[in-house]
Amino acid sequence: MISLDERGKQCPIPIVDTKKAVEPLGVGEVVETVVDNEISAQNLKKFADQRQYAYEMEKVSNTEYRVRLTVTEAAKELQDKGTATFNEQDYQACGIPAAAPQGYIVVISSDSMGEPEKELGKILLKGFLFALSKKEDVPKKIIFYNGGARLTCEGSESLDDLRELEKSGAEIATCGTCLKFQNLEDKLKVGGVTNMYEITEALTGPYRVVKPC
Amino acid sequence: MEQIEFCKGGGCTAKLGPDILDRVLSRLPAQKRDPDLLVGFDTNDDAAVYRVSEDRAIVQTLDFFPPMVDDPYLFGQIAAANAMSDIWAMGGRPVTALNIVCFPQSWDLNILGRIMQGGAEKVAEAGASLCGGHSINDNDVKYGLSVTGLIDPARVLTNVGARAGDRLLLTKPLGTGIVCTAGRVKAADPASMDEAIRSMTTLNKYAAKVLSRYEVHACTDVTGFSLLGHLSEMLGMKRRASGSPDAEDGGGQVAGGRQAGQTDQTSDMTLPDSTGQTAGAGLAGNSNKTDHAVQAGSRNQSGSSPLGAVIHTSAVPHFKRVREFVEEDFFITANGQRNRNHLGDLVEFHNTAFWQQELLFDPQTSGGLLAAVPNEIADEVLTEIKELGLPCSLIGEVTDQLDHILVTA
Numbered sequence: 001m002i003s004l005d006e007r008g009k010q011c012p013i014p015i016v017d018t019k020k021a022v023e024p025l026g027v028g029e030v031v032e033t034v035v036d037n038e039i040s041a042q043n044l045k046k047f048a049d050q051r052q053y054a055y056e057m058e059k060v061s062n063t064e065y066r067v068r069l070t071v072t073e074a075a076k077e078l079q080d081k082g083t084a085t086f087n088e089q090d091y092q093a094c095g096i097p098a099a100a101p102q103g104y105i106v107v108i109s110s111d112s113m114g115e116p117e118k119e120l121g122k123i124l125l126k127g128f129l130f131a132l133s134k135k136e137d138v139p140k141k142i143i144f145y146n147g148g149a150r151l152t153c154e155g156s157e158s159l160d161d162l163r164e165l166e167k168s169g170a171e172i173a174t175c176g177t178c179l180k181f182q183n184l185e186d187k188l189k190v191g192g193v194t195n196m197y198e199i200t201e202a203l204t205g206p207y208r209v210v211k212p213c
Numbered sequence: 214m215e216q217i218e219f220c221k222g223g224g225c226t227a228k229l230g231p232d233i234l235d236r237v238l239s240r241l242p243a244q245k246r247d248p249d250l251l252v253g254f255d256t257n258d259d260a261a262v263y264r265v266s267e268d269r270a271i272v273q274t275l276d277f278f279p280p281m282v283d284d285p286y287l288f289g290q291i292a293a294a295n296a297m298s299d300i301w302a303m304g305g306r307p308v309t310a311l312n313i314v315c316f317p318q319s320w321d322l323n324i325l326g327r328i329m330q331g332g333a334e335k336v337a338e339a340g341a342s343l344c345g346g347h348s349i350n351d352n353d354v355k356y357g358l359s360v361t362g363l364i365d366p367a368r369v370l371t372n373v374g375a376r377a378g379d380r381l382l383l384t385k386p387l388g389t390g391i392v393c394t395a396g397r398v399k400a401a402d403p404a405s406m407d408e409a410i411r412s413m414t415t416l417n418k419y420a421a422k423v424l425s426r427y428e429v430h431a432c433t434d435v436t437g438f439s440l441l442g443h444l445s446e447m448l449g450m451k452r453r454a455s456g457s458p459d460a461e462d463g464g465g466q467v468a469g470g471r472q473a474g475q476t477d478q479t480s481d482m483t484l485p486d487s488t489g490q491t492a493g494a495g496l497a498g499n500s501n502k503t504d505h506a507v508q509a510g511s512r513n514q515s516g517s518s519p520l521g522a523v524i525h526t527s528a529v530p531h532f533k534r535v536r537e538f539v540e541e542d543f544f545i546t547a548n549g550q551r552n553r554n555h556l557g558d559l560v561e562f563h564n565t566a567f568w569q570q571e572l573l574f575d576p577q578t579s580g581g582l583l584a585a586v587p588n589e590i591a592d593e594v595l596t597e598i599k600e601l602g603l604p605c606s607l608i609g610e611v612t613d614q615l616d617h618i619l620v621t622a
Contacts, residue, residue, distance in 0.1 A: 046567070
């Protein structure tokens with residue numbers, strides 16, 4: 001077990017030190033950090049929760065809180081995943097193209113496909129989603145925003161196709177702001193709500209983006 | 214030069230936590246209310262307003278803190294911008310300022326000179342006169358200003374008065390606490406520091422000037438109690454749970470705020486009793502009834518129906534690398550956690566990532582103005598504020614459909 005005496009140190013130092021100590025450890029190993037106030041212990045708990053370390057806290061006195069973080073399988077897995085991404089970025093930073101990952105993301109930004117016939121566009125989009133649901137390689141994620149948000153809501157004719165896609169592993173995500181703007185917040189019928197950060201992440205991430213409309 | 218020692222974690226991250234302050238202030242002897250004292254500290258407002266004649270009132274405020282950046286000159290600028298901000302948040306204009314200085318006598322006096330130069334330049338930019346001050350020998354550096362402003366008593370802009378349907382405008386990005394914390398452990402890149410410094414040294418004078426041309430229902434500046442903390446004050450929310458993390462039995466929240474779906478209203482949360490002990494802190498929504506029990510939910514100061522707000526995280530302006538600083542490095546502050554504990558279940562998070570939660574609880578130094586603006590003019594006001602050059606946005610709405618703050622995507 002590694003012991004750290006972080007009494008007298010202000011946040012985030014106890015967390016930064018604990019993080020440094022715990023990251024190289026293997027499953028089952030423990031870091032004990034002693035801090036002198038409960039706020040630091042709470043901040044360590046947030047760190048533990050985010051990184052999935054097991055957290056135990058023992059209050060010895062008002063100025064001594066013993067926090068024990070144990071490396072769990074889940075924490076190690078999470079860490080390894082993080083490292084893998086990091087390496088990929090490293091390669092890219094050096095100008096070495098990382099192998100393009102398999103898979104694609106579909107973005108639906110309107111309830112109509114193509115111009116200028118709006119009604120025709122609706123029929124086409126419905127057909128597209130149907131065809132998509134029959135494909136063997138389903139998208140990683142389907143993002144709906146602006147007018148597209150109507151397709152995941154009550155009254156959409158594509159709900160069954162989208163449910164099938166979701167069942168086959170595609171994540172269905174609708175922009176929360178768009179739902180709110182169009183008063184559709186309580187009308188969402190399939191998938192979850194997303195935000196611009198996740199959308200940006202998805203669009204700039206490693207997967208191919210398919211945008212039929 | 215002792216640059217490393219200079220910045221030990223300052224700015225508004227060094228403020229006493231809101232819980233501690235509440236407990237002390239609530240025990241001060243009641244004073245006879247002077248009818249000319251238009252705004253005192255009973256409404257948690259930014260500054261005091263005292264009427265001196267029918268059409269004139271003075272606005273008074275005082276702010277000082279330890280350095281949050283390594284450069285003494287920039288620290289001086291930021292401290293002054295922060296101190297004067299309260300005057301603009303009230304709708305006033307600063308006229309005089311006095312320096313407040315704590316400085317180790319053994320240090321190079323040029324450092325102090327640079328601090329005061331930075332402060333003086335900002336006072337000049339504000340159009341106010343620096344006219345004295347008070348300095349003491351101390352182990353650590355602290356600097357700030359006591360500022361007096363003028364205002365028309367009929368045009369005082371308080372932090373209460375928001376109405377359902379108002380949009381919430383934030384005039385500066387969030388994350389100064391997180392970025393300065395990264396800076397303190399020497400982990401912030403120069404671009405991130407520059408971004409934060411540019412925001413912190415920008416006077417709220419300019420945003421206030423734009424706001425003064427419009428009908429604004431409520432305004433405050435966002436500082437140490439975080440966006441959510443200052444917003445809760447604007448909505449007149451009284452926290453339900455005391456959960457002071459600094460109390461002996463502090464039962465603070467870690468995951469903090471209520472999570473979606475957990476809407477159990479505990480109508481009998483308690484306030485601290487006279488011994489300062491707390492009961493039924495906001496950990497699991499348990500509740501102990503005492504004589505001090507208060508009704509759940511928020512009440513705006515006028516006593517009318519409770520107000521809540523919706524904040525859209527995707528719209529909240531922030532410094533570029535805060536996500537990384539929180540998610541990767543955990544550069545989080547003690548006062549961010551204190552703010553989280555303080556607000557307890559007045560905040561509900563829905564679809565809000567950990568870093569976004571931290572951002573909304575992050576103590577700000579020289580933060581922007583938060584204004585409740587009628588919906589019809591909100592976009593127009595935003596367009597004008599945008600021209601001032603800092604990231605700013607309409608981050609949410611005031612609603613009477615909620616009695617708490619809902620943070621959503």
